Structures are given as structure tokens and as C-alpha cells.
Amino acid sequence: MPAKGAQHVAAEAKIAEPAQPAAASGYPRWTVEIDGVSRTYTDSGRSVPALAAVSLHTEPGELLAVVGPSGCGKTTLLELICGLQQPDTGAVRCAPAALMPQRDLLLPWLTAVDNAALALRIGGVPRARSRARAAALFAELGLDGFEKARPHELSGGMRQRVAFVRTLLSGKPVLCLDEPFGALDAITRAEMQGWLQRALQREPRTVVLVTHDVEEAVLLADRVAVLGARPGRVREDLHIELPRPRARTDAAVVALRERALQALGLGPAGSERHAEPVASEPLT
């Protein structure tokens, strides 16, 4: 039986019929559609509602960022998208999706390059070819020279890049990234954000990015969904049409960040909270 990490990497969502034409990159560019989804965990007689009536969707090739307080169901949402769980009510429709889990889950006994090539190996690609494809991305992501390092010999940022390469090489058109830059210092985090944008320019995908960092969401995303405290509901669905690259000091970026923070009850007013979801007009 494969290790838990391998199961996550190989996770397949329910596959919708291809509704979109293939992108220039050759990857089909499908959307993620989440309609009225609720999910309650029931363990040992205890009932924990994690998500309530969540509806979200992405356009093909969009980056949807999901922000919200700890425990509001963000990981649950990604697992629903990847087909690792089923909703209690509502529907999730999306193309095959790969999950980069909240912890990198690199396998300690494999080298960095073999960890990165894991999804290819699971998919039946021969070892030498898998390694060559992973190694090519290593060079581009500043990991060259560390191909044979074990995970414990890598920094946190390097481990996250290896985990991202593994997710990218799964070849799935939808990537679900669960706090990929969590626990990184500000400098490394900024580097990783730039690197993610370049990687997606090179290999376009539809991305659902979970983050605690509202500014990161506004800098990277086409849409930002702000979830409220458990059970998570959509408080704001911000549509961001600012050109890239975006500067954190840009007035429009600052305004959007404040708006998202306010939806979280963390704005200047502090106590302002929307009881109902608010879908925004595109902001430019």
C-alpha cells in the first residue's frame, strides 16, 4: 500500500467531461465548481460542521485563493475538490486535481529528486525519465545540486519547492495548494511567491491556493474567497483584475487587503462582520 503522502499525490477528483478546449500548454483547462457544499465530520458521537453552503467557482487557468481563520474548513475544501472526501450536501465538479498537502509529506527515505518524481513513478513513468523531468525543474527552481539530498538535509523553503514540483509533475490540470508557503520567513515567502507565479506562467494550471496570509492572496490571485469561522461560509468573493506583478504597496492592493481583512472581522473597525456572503464586482 502506498504511503499516505503518495495517496495524496495520486488523488483524483471526479472527472468531468472535458468542457474546455486544451490550453496552449497542452493541458486541458477546466474549471472548479463548488455548489452549495456542506461537510460535517461525525467522529465518536461528536459532530463538527466544517463547511456550510459553500459555493465557489474558477474560470479556466485562474488562481483562486481561499483565506479564513484556522479550523474554518480550508483543508476540508481542498480534499473535497481532490475527491478525497465527499460533500454531505451540494456538488463538487472539477477536473483531475493534485493536492499539495499542508505539510510537505516528503518521504524521508527518498532523495529530493525521487520525492519530486513520485507522482510520475506512481503513474508508471520509468525511473530514469521521471528523474530527468524532475531534475529539469530543479534547475529552474534553484534546487540544482540538491537532487540527491534527503528531505532532512533541505531547508523548509526547499522542501516546499520539492513538494510543489511533485504536485506540478502530477500533470493534473487543477492544483490544490494547502498553505504552500506557511511557516516561511518573509523574504523566502516573497521569493516563493515570485517563483510560483513564474512556474504557473510556464505551466498554466487552475490553482486553488489556501493561505492564512491575506496580502499573499491579493498579490497572487484572480479571485479571493474569504471564509468565516467554522463552519466556513463564503463572506467575500473578491474578483481581482489588477495587472501582475503586483506590488504590496500599490493602493489598490492595500484597499483589497483591507477589504478582505474587514470581512474576517480584522479591519480597522474590528467588529464589522458580514452575516451573508457578498459577491463583489470586479475591482481593477
Ligand SMILES: Nc1ncnc2c1ncn2[C@@H]1O[C@H](COP(=O)(O)OP(=O)(O)OP(=O)(O)O)[C@@H](O)[C@H]1O
Ligand atoms: N478527519 C477529521 N475528523 C474530524 N474532524 C475533522 C477532520 N478533519 C478536520 N476536522 C475538523 O473540521 C474543522 C475544519 O478542519 P480543516 O482542517 O478543514 O480546517 P482548516 O481551515 O484547514 O484549518 P487550519 O487553517 O488550521 O489548517 C476543524 O474543526 C477540524 O477539527
Ligand SMILES: [Mg+2]
Ligand atoms: Mg488546513
